[in-house]
Amino acid sequence: MKRILIIATGGTIACKKTEQGLVPMLSSDELLAMVPSIRQIADVDTLQLMSLDSTNMRPGHWVQICRAIEDRYDQYDGFVICHGTDTMAYTSAALSYLCQNLRKPVVVTGAQKPIEEENTDARINLEDSVRYAASDDAFGVCMVFDGRVIAGTRARKMRTKSYNAFDTINYPHLAVIQDGQIISYIRELKPYGKPVFYHDLNERIFVFKLIPGMDPGVLLQLEDLFDGFIIESYGVGGIPWEGEYSYDDVLAKLEQDGKIIVMATQVIHEGSDMTVYQVGRVAKEQYALMETYDMTLEAAVTKLMWAMGQEQDKRRIRELFYTTINHDLLFHH
Numbered sequence: 001m002k003r004i005l006i007i008a009t010g011g012t013i014a015c016k017k018t019e020q021g022l023v024p025m026l027s028s029d030e031l032l033a034m035v036p037s038i039r040q041i042a043d044v045d046t047l048q049l050m051s052l053d054s055t056n057m058r059p060g061h062w063v064q065i066c067r068a069i070e071d072r073y074d075q076y077d078g079f080v081i082c083h084g085t086d087t088m089a090y091t092s093a094a095l096s097y098l099c100q101n102l103r104k105p106v107v108v109t110g111a112q113k114p115i116e117e118e119n120t121d122a123r124i125n126l127e128d129s130v131r132y133a134a135s136d137d138a139f140g141v142c143m144v145f146d147g148r149v150i151a152g153t154r155a156r157k158m159r160t161k162s163y164n165a166f167d168t169i170n171y172p173h174l175a176v177i178q179d180g181q182i183i184s185y186i187r188e189l190k191p192y193g194k195p196v197f198y199h200d201l202n203e204r205i206f207v208f209k210l211i212p213g214m215d216p217g218v219l220l221q222l223e224d225l226f227d228g229f230i231i232e233s234y235g236v237g238g239i240p241w242e243g244e245y246s247y248d249d250v251l252a253k254l255e256q257d258g259k260i261i262v263m264a265t266q267v268i269h270e271g272s273d274m275t276v277y278q279v280g281r282v283a284k285e286q287y288a289l290m291e292t293y294d295m296t297l298e299a300a301v302t303k304l305m306w307a308m309g310q311e312q313d314k315r316r317i318r319e320l321f322y323t324t325i326n327h328d329l330l331f332h333h
């Protein structure tokens with residue numbers, strides 16, 4: 001039997017009802033006890049790392065999860081992280097950058113309903129996750145939720161209440177799990193060599209969502225607080241250039257001051273391409289902007305934190321940002 005470690009961090013899956021609403025209170029052992037069938041799938045140990053609503057998760061917690069995996073990597077064949085769904089896509093993307101070259105699987109999962117409720121999705125999600133983590137072909141960081149296996153960098157929470165909370169964005173499912181059967185759509189060779197774990201993230205990243213008429217001066221007000229700016233633009237990507245609210249001077253100043261600027265799009269599917277319209281192309285020709293292309297915002301944010309945590313040099317940060325990691329990026333110019 002494969003040896004699997006379940007690492008509990010909190011989330012709805014571990015919640016109990018209180019007068020103030022749902023609070024994560026169940027321990028990792030209690031979670032396991034709720035799904036006895038798991039004992040037939042793998043030899044499972046548990047670790048209670050934290051007990052948080054994932055709204056309270058910060059980058060430091062991602063590093064803590066990474067270290068927990070790293071410290072026990074040789075003792076187990078796979079890892080299952082129980083997590084709140086609200087920031088689960090950020091954590092699974094962050095772990096994709098913090099834990100690289102893995103020959104073993106790290107499966108992130110959670111639930112829309114507490115495990116103690118009758119109509120919960122928690123029990124099947126946990127069982128599927130252990131099953132996937134114990135399968136021979138699985139490796140790397142992924143999310144298992146509602147019978148779907150999503151690459152760690154491609155998940156997005158799309159529904160606040162339904163069981164199919166997550167979609168995979170701009171990438172196919174890696175596999176589906178139906179009635180305990182894993183059907184793999186994407187099979188790859190496992191990487192060679194040793195796993196590589198990183199511990200440094202630059203948290204000074206700001207995501208700025210454009211709305212029509214937004215004063216670009218806001219960015220200058222924030223400049224001292226952040227090293228990297230991700231500007232969520234519209235469509236395939238562009239920057240307002242006309243009249244009073246032109247971003248021209250602001251981008252010039254940010255660039256001059258050594259800030260990293262990345263253009264993203266508010267449109268979830270199909271990604272950016274700033275070369276299409278004049279409003280994008282002009283900005284791109286004038287400044288050393290990067291683009292997220294087909295990456296999710298969750299991947300772009302955590303990748304930039306990771307890249308800027310490793311490197312200071314703009315050229316090196318760019319190289320890392322445009323390196324495909326755990327299926328996060330399919331195209332860039």
Ligand code: ASP
Nearest residue numbers: 011012053054084085086
């Ligand atoms: N607020 C909860 C959390 O993210 C939601 C969930 O787990 O589904 O921890």
